[in-house]
Amino acid sequence: MKRALFPLLFIATLACSTATTYDPHRMDAISERYVKLVLALGEHDTDYVDAYYGPPEWREAVKANKQSLDEIRAGAVSTIAELRAIPVPSDEMLALRRRYLLRQTEALLARVDMLRGIKLTFDQESKALYDAVAPHHEESYFLDLTQQLGRELPGDGTLIDRLEAYRKGFVIPTDKLDAVFKAAIDGCRARTLQHIQLPAGETFTVEYVTKKSWSGYNWFKGNYTSLIQVNTDLPIFIDRAIDLACHEGYPGHHVYNTLLEKNLVRDRGWKELTVYPLFSPQSLIAEGSANYGIDVAFPAEERVAFEKANLFPIAGIDASEADRYYRIQDLVGKLSYAGNEAARRYLDGEINAQQAGEWLTKYALMSPPRAAQRVKFIDQYRSYVINYNLGKDLVKAYVERHDREKRWQVFEQLLSTPRLPADLK
Ligand SMILES: [Zn+2]
Numbered sequence: 001m002k003r004a005l006f007p008l009l010f011i012a013t014l015a016c017s018t019a020t021t022y023d024p025h026r027m028d029a030i031s032e033r034y035v036k037l038v039l040a041l042g043e044h045d046t047d048y049v050d051a052y053y054g055p056p057e058w059r060e061a062v063k064a065n066k067q068s069l070d071e072i073r074a075g076a077v078s079t080i081a082e083l084r085a086i087p088v089p090s091d092e093m094l095a096l097r098r099r100y101l102l103r104q105t106e107a108l109l110a111r112v113d114m115l116r117g118i119k120l121t122f123d124q125e126s127k128a129l130y131d132a133v134a135p136h137h138e139e140s141y142f143l144d145l146t147q148q149l150g151r152e153l154p155g156d157g158t159l160i161d162r163l164e165a166y167r168k169g170f171v172i173p174t175d176k177l178d179a180v181f182k183a184a185i186d187g188c189r190a191r192t193l194q195h196i197q198l199p200a201g202e203t204f205t206v207e208y209v210t211k212k213s214w215s216g217y218n219w220f221k222g223n224y225t226s227l228i229q230v231n232t233d234l235p236i237f238i239d240r241a242i243d244l245a246c247h248e249g250y251p252g253h254h255v256y257n258t259l260l261e262k263n264l265v266r267d268r269g270w271k272e273l274t275v276y277p278l279f280s281p282q283s284l285i286a287e288g289s290a291n292y293g294i295d296v297a298f299p300a301e302e303r304v305a306f307e308k309a310n311l312f313p314i315a316g317i318d319a320s321e322a323d324r325y326y327r328i329q330d331l332v333g334k335l336s337y338a339g340n341e342a343a344r345r346y347l348d349g350e351i352n353a354q355q356a357g358e359w360l361t362k363y364a365l366m367s368p369p370r371a372a373q374r375v376k377f378i379d380q381y382r383s384y385v386i387n388y389n390l391g392k393d394l395v396k397a398y399v400e401r402h403d404r405e406k407r408w409q410v411f412e413q414l415l416s417t418p419r420l421p422a423d424l425k
Pocket of ligand 1: 247253286287290
């Protein structure tokens, strides 16, 4: 029955699309269909729906009438055709809305096809899902960086052994973790609030968890609230406190989701933002802005000064080594693209899981247990890995095209609008 209706609906929508005026009711109807398609795909793919705080009856309807992948695919194809036929509105926000729905639905279609067994290369997949392809680097690129690191690190032996030995002194003791993390959150929040006004009542809770492939996760719940989970499977180094507090909290995921809820869902009634499909272009903006947000809140020199004064003492770590520690961290950070190479070669079948782990240890300088955790992440989230480093670089380039004094403003605008990777170029 459902299928037989498609040709009729399709003709009807094409007929409407010749209208040159923008019809908000029609966009709201498409928005509802998009949300239900995302929820329907979430019934097949447990990692797909990262957040949903829209009408509960939409989810109930989806659960009560479970759609097959073929049915979801047909729904996505017709939604894409309808959106393409709508003329681009002259109002910038309305144009962004149309394109957001279009591009997100196209990515949904790609994910459906992946679940139906269509094989994509790593780069084809990241292009289809995140609208971006990470640069390729040869091994020599990473070897040059590791040699610089070798000059900074004390001791003898292999580079990874020297790095691990050096970093041992910077592990946050388990019993201090919550206090250090709370102080980091306070610092990130205070700096964010100097520049961005957040709605009253925004808040999050923090939980410590184990046996996950990720190190931290923000679960947005709506009503300006998040649950932030921190994985304690592996030792947590002092630099992770600010990284996680900014990335998951302020001005990262919690602020992004809160501003989308305030500005788009509540003020404009755009319900498509009440659902967040993880494998979609929105994730490049989410992860890129969360990672770049660390630098926005804490420019390098301010960060080290803040940590020396506020975090090292709580953790009981000697702050006299902090400057060198962060010089080393910067060099390790530049190796992050080695993680993309490992994922690309592994998912493209050029190397196996064990070799991917070895690559991560050799070129990204991850300890073997951390490399094993990352391979699990790659198994679960695949080309999603590019959203962190490429996403950060794209968001950084976009924001830093503006004068320094305007950067918070540009950053806030990015977090308050349905912009996607194409808008960063
Ligand atoms: Zn994240």
